[in-house]
Amino acid sequence: xxxxxxxxxxxxxxxxxxxxxxxxxxxxxxxxxxxxxxxxxxxxxxxxxxxxxxxxxxxxxxxxxxxxxxxxxxxxxxxxxxxxxxxxxxxxxxxxxxxxxxxxxxxxxxxxxxxxxxxxxxxxxxxxxxxxxxxxxxxxxxxxxxxxxxxxxxxxxxxxxxxxxxxxxxxxxxxxxxxxxxxxxxxxxxxxx
Amino acid sequence: xxxxxxxxxxxxxxxxxxxxxxxxxxxxxxxxxxxxxxxxxxxxxxxxxxxxxxxxxxxxxxxxxxxxxxxxxxxxxxxxxxxxxxxxxxxxxxxxxxxxxxxxxxxxxxxxxxxxxxxxxxxxxxxxxxxxxxxxxxxxxxxxxxxxxxxxxxxxxxxxxxxxxxxxxxxxxxxxxxxxxxxxxxxxxxxxx
Amino acid sequence: xxxxxxxxxxxxxxxxxxxxxxxxxxxxxxxxxxxxxxxxxxxxxxxxxxxxxxxxxxxxxxxxxxxxxxxxxxxxxxxxxxxxxxxxxxxxxxxxxxxxxxxxxxxxxxxxxxxxxxxxxxxxxxxxxxxxxxxxxxxxxxxxxxxxxxxxxxxxxxxxxxxxxxxxxxxxxxxxxxxxxxxxxxxxxxxxx
Amino acid sequence: xxxxxxxxxxxxxxxxxxxxxxxxxxxxxxxxxxxxxxxxxxxxxxxxxxxxxxxxxxxxxxxxxxxxxxxxxxxxxxxxxxxxxxxxxxxxxxxxxxxxxxxxxxxxxxxxxxxxxxxxxxxxxxxxxxxxxxxxxxxxxxxxxxxxxxxxxxxxxxxxxxxxxxxxxxxxxxxxxxxxxxxxxxxxxxxxx
DNA sequence: CATGAATGAGAGTTCATTCAT
DNA sequence: GATGAATGAACTCTCATTCAT
Numbered sequence: 001x002x003x004x005x006x007x008x009x010x011x012x013x014x015x016x017x018x019x020x021x022x023x024x025x026x027x028x029x030x031x032x033x034x035x036x037x038x039x040x041x042x043x044x045x046x047x048x049x050x051x052x053x054x055x056x057x058x059x060x061x062x063x064x065x066x067x068x069x070x071x072x073x074x075x076x077x078x079x080x081x082x083x084x085x086x087x088x089x090x091x092x093x094x095x096x097x098x099x100x101x102x103x104x105x106x107x108x109x110x111x112x113x114x115x116x117x118x119x120x121x122x123x124x125x126x127x128x129x130x131x132x133x134x135x136x137x138x139x140x141x142x143x144x145x146x147x148x149x150x151x152x153x154x155x156x157x158x159x160x161x162x163x164x165x166x167x168x169x170x171x172x173x174x175x176x177x178x179x180x181x182x183x184x185x186x187x188x189x190x191x192x193x
Numbered sequence: 194x195x196x197x198x199x200x201x202x203x204x205x206x207x208x209x210x211x212x213x214x215x216x217x218x219x220x221x222x223x224x225x226x227x228x229x230x231x232x233x234x235x236x237x238x239x240x241x242x243x244x245x246x247x248x249x250x251x252x253x254x255x256x257x258x259x260x261x262x263x264x265x266x267x268x269x270x271x272x273x274x275x276x277x278x279x280x281x282x283x284x285x286x287x288x289x290x291x292x293x294x295x296x297x298x299x300x301x302x303x304x305x306x307x308x309x310x311x312x313x314x315x316x317x318x319x320x321x322x323x324x325x326x327x328x329x330x331x332x333x334x335x336x337x338x339x340x341x342x343x344x345x346x347x348x349x350x351x352x353x354x355x356x357x358x359x360x361x362x363x364x365x366x367x368x369x370x371x372x373x374x375x376x377x378x379x380x381x382x383x384x385x386x
Numbered sequence: 387x388x389x390x391x392x393x394x395x396x397x398x399x400x401x402x403x404x405x406x407x408x409x410x411x412x413x414x415x416x417x418x419x420x421x422x423x424x425x426x427x428x429x430x431x432x433x434x435x436x437x438x439x440x441x442x443x444x445x446x447x448x449x450x451x452x453x454x455x456x457x458x459x460x461x462x463x464x465x466x467x468x469x470x471x472x473x474x475x476x477x478x479x480x481x482x483x484x485x486x487x488x489x490x491x492x493x494x495x496x497x498x499x500x501x502x503x504x505x506x507x508x509x510x511x512x513x514x515x516x517x518x519x520x521x522x523x524x525x526x527x528x529x530x531x532x533x534x535x536x537x538x539x540x541x542x543x544x545x546x547x548x549x550x551x552x553x554x555x556x557x558x559x560x561x562x563x564x565x566x567x568x569x570x571x572x573x574x575x576x577x578x579x
Numbered sequence: 580x581x582x583x584x585x586x587x588x589x590x591x592x593x594x595x596x597x598x599x600x601x602x603x604x605x606x607x608x609x610x611x612x613x614x615x616x617x618x619x620x621x622x623x624x625x626x627x628x629x630x631x632x633x634x635x636x637x638x639x640x641x642x643x644x645x646x647x648x649x650x651x652x653x654x655x656x657x658x659x660x661x662x663x664x665x666x667x668x669x670x671x672x673x674x675x676x677x678x679x680x681x682x683x684x685x686x687x688x689x690x691x692x693x694x695x696x697x698x699x700x701x702x703x704x705x706x707x708x709x710x711x712x713x714x715x716x717x718x719x720x721x722x723x724x725x726x727x728x729x730x731x732x733x734x735x736x737x738x739x740x741x742x743x744x745x746x747x748x749x750x751x752x753x754x755x756x757x758x759x760x761x762x763x764x765x766x767x768x769x770x771x772x
Numbered sequence: 773c774a775t776g777a778a779t780g781a782g783a784g785t786t787c788a789t790t791c792a793t
Numbered sequence: 794g795a796t797g798a799a800t801g802a803a804c805t806c807t808c809a810t811t812c813a814t
C-alpha cells in the first residue's frame with residue numbers, strides 16, 4: 001500500500017526533476033513521511049529507480065508480447081500495438097517518462113540487465129514490422145530504422161501529451177497508425193489503378 | 194578557447210549523466226582544471242546549462258528559419274529542413290541531447306524565456322507543414338500532431354544515433370523524409386489512376 | 387536543548403571572531419557535532435544570527451518596557467533601567483555583543499525589521515530621559531544625544547567587562563548612574579547657596 | 580597614491596561589511612583594479628588590516644600625547660582631548676570604525692603588539708583624568724571606570740554619527756565635555772553654601 | 773604596473789543512509 | 794512502522810594568493 005504510493009510518487013517526481021534532481025526528502029515530503037521512514041518500504045533510492053524501470057518495461061513487454069503472438073493481420077497488429085503502447089504511455093505517464101529518461105541514472109552494474117530487456121522489447125516491435133513486410137502488407141524498409149521512427153513518435157509523446165488534450169489516447173494512437181501505415185504502404189497499392 | 198572547451202565538455206557529460214548527475218568536479222577533471230578554475234570561465238553550473246540550451250536552440254532556429262523563408266516547393270522544403278535538423282543533431286549530438294533532455298533542469302525563472310524560444314522553433318516546423326498543406330502538396334492533417342510526430346522521430350535519434358553507423362546523417366534524413374512524405378501524400382494523388 | 391546549546395555557543399564564537407570569521411565547522415566542533423548535524427537544529431548560519439539578534443533585542447525591550455511603564459520617580463527609573471540593562475549585558479554578554487557588533491552581518495532583507503525594533507528600543511530610553519526632563523528632575527538636554535551618550539557608556543561595556551572584575555554588575559551600574567545623574571542635575575540645585 | 584586609495588577604500592568596506600565579510604575582490608572592484616593588482620601595493624589582506632589599525636591608533640596617540648603634555652588646566656585639557664578625539668573619529672570615520680570593531684580580526688601574533696599600543700592610548704586618557712583629580716578639579720573617581728565611560732560615549736559615535744547631522748563635531752564634543760565635567764564636578768563646589 | 777588564469781583550501785549546505793527510541 | 798538525530802561524503806561556490814605574460 002504505502003510501498004505502492006511511494007513508488008508512484010517517486011515516479012512522478014523523478015519525471016519532473018530527474019532522478020539526481022530528486023531527493024529522498026522530496027519523496028518523503030510528498031508521501032507525508034519522514035525520509036527515514038521511507039527505508040521501511042524500500043531498500044535505497046537506486047532500488048526505487050530500478051523497481052520503477054523494471055515495472056515499466058515489464059508491463060510494456062507483457063502487453064506487446066500478447067499482440068505480437070496474436071494472429072491479427074499486420075495492419076491490425078500494428079494498430080493494436082500502437083494503441084496499447086500509447087495507452088500505457090498515457091495512463092502511466094510518469095512511469096513511462098522515467099523509463100525513457102532516467103535509464104542513464106541506473107547503476108552501471110544493473111544497466112546491463114536492463115539493456116537486455118529493452119532490446120527484447122524493441123525486438124518485439126521489429127518482429128511485428130518484419131512480419132508485416134514478410135506478409136507483403138508493408139513495403140520493404142530498414143526495419144531497425146523504422147522501429148526507431150515509430151518508437152520516436154510514440155515515446156516523444158511523454159513530452160507533450162496532456163490528459164486534458166482534445167484527443168483521447170486511442171484517437172492519437174489511430175492517427176499515428178494511419179500515418180505509419182501510409183508510410184508503409186506497398187508501392188503497388190499506391191500506383192496500381 | 195578554454196570557455197568553449199568547457200562548454201563542449203559539459204555538454205558531453207551532461208548528456209551522459211544528466212545535469213544533476215554531473216558535478217563541477219566531473220567537468221573540471223575532464224578539462225584538466227581544478228574546479229575552482231572553472232569559475233574563471235563560467236558564472237555557475239546553472240549558467241553553463243543555460244548557455245548550452247541557448248546555443249543549441251539558437252543554432253537550430255537560425256538554420257530552420259532559412260529553410261522556412263526559402264522558396265523551395267513543400268516537399269523540398271521539408272526534405273531540406275529534415276536534412277539540416279538531422280545534420281545538427283548528429284554533428285552536435287551532445288548539445289542537442291542536452292537541449293532535449295535537460296530542459297527541466299533549468300531554473301524556474303529562466304524556463305519561461307526558454308519555452309518561448311522553443312515554441313518559436315516548433316512554430317517554424319508547423320509553418321513548413323502548414324505551407325505544404327495550403328499548397329495542397331500534403332494532405333490535410335492535424336498540424337501540431339504531425340509536428341510532434343516528425344519531431345519525435347528526429348529528436349529520438351539522440352538516443353540511438355551513432356557516428357559510426359552504417360548510414361550517414363543525410364541518408365537517414367532522406368529515408369525519414371521519404372517515410373514522412375508518403376504519410377503526407379495527398380489521397381487524390383494516390384488514388385487517381 | 388541542543389538548539390539552545392548551539393545558539394549559545396554560536397553567540398560566544400560570533401562574539402570572538404565575528405559572524406563572517408566564524409565557520410559552521412567552528413560551531414559544530416564546539417558543540418561536539420558534525421557540521422551537517424547542525425542543520426537539524428537550525429536553518430542556516432544566517433538564521434542563527436537572526437535568532438540571536440532577535441532574542442537579544444526582544445529581551446532588552448521587554449525588560450526596559452517594564453521600567454519605562456513603572457511609576458518610579460525619574461532618578462529611580464533611570465537607575466533601574468541602567469541596572470537592568472547592565473544586568474543583561476553582563477549576564478548575557480555574548481548575546482549582547484553579537485547584538486551590538488554583528489548587526490551589519492544581517493541579510494539586507496531582514497535588516498529593515500531589525501532596525502525598526504532597535505529604534506523602538508532606543509525610543510524607550512528616550513522616553514525615560516524625556517520624562518525626567520518634563521518632571522524637571524533632569525535639566526533640559528538634547529535627548530537623542532544624551533541617549534547616545536548613555537547607551538555608549540553602557541554598550542561599550544561589552545568590550546571591557548569581565549565577570550571576575552573587582553566590581554559587580556550592579557555596582558558598575560550604580561556608579562554609572564551616579565555619573566549620569568550628576569551630569570543631568572538641574573542647575574538650580576547646583577547654584578543655589 | 581594608489582596605495583593610499585586602496586587603504587582608504589578598504590577601511591570603508593571593512594567598516595561596512597567587516598574584515599572577514601570583505602573580499603579582496605570587493606576592494607579591487609572599488610578601486611577599479613583586478614584583485615591580482617592589489618598585491619603590487621599591499622602584502623596581504625591581513626597586512627592591510629594591520630596597516631589601518633596602526634595608522635588609526637598612531638594618529639590618535641600622537642594627537643592625544645600633545646594634549647596630555649600640554650599645560651592646560653584640567654577642564655581645558657579634557658575639553659581639548661575630547662575635541663581632538665571626536666575630530667578624528669568623525670573626519671576619519673572609516674578608519675576609526677575599523678580600529679574599534681576589527682581588532683578581533685587581527686592575527687593572534689600581531690594582536691599582542693596592538694594591545695600594548697592600545698593600552699598606551701588608554702593610559703594617556705587616564706593620565707589626563709588622574710591629573711584632574713590630583714589637581715582637585717575633578718572629584719575622586721575610579722579612573723579606569725571613568726575612562727571606559729568617556730571612551731564609551733565617544734567611541735559609540737561611530738555607530739550613529741553622520742556628517743550631515745545638525746551639530747558639528749566640535750559642538751558634539753563640547754556638549755559631551757559639559758556632560759562629563761558636570762559628572763566630574765567636585766562636590767565641595769556644589770555643596771558649599 | 774596590471775592582469776587573466778590558475779589553484780588549494782575551505783566556505784555553507786544538501787545528500788542518502790543508519791540507528792536508537 | 795515511524796521518526797528525530799546524527800553523520801561522512803559530496804555538493805556548488807568563494808577565498809586569498811601566485812605567477813607568467
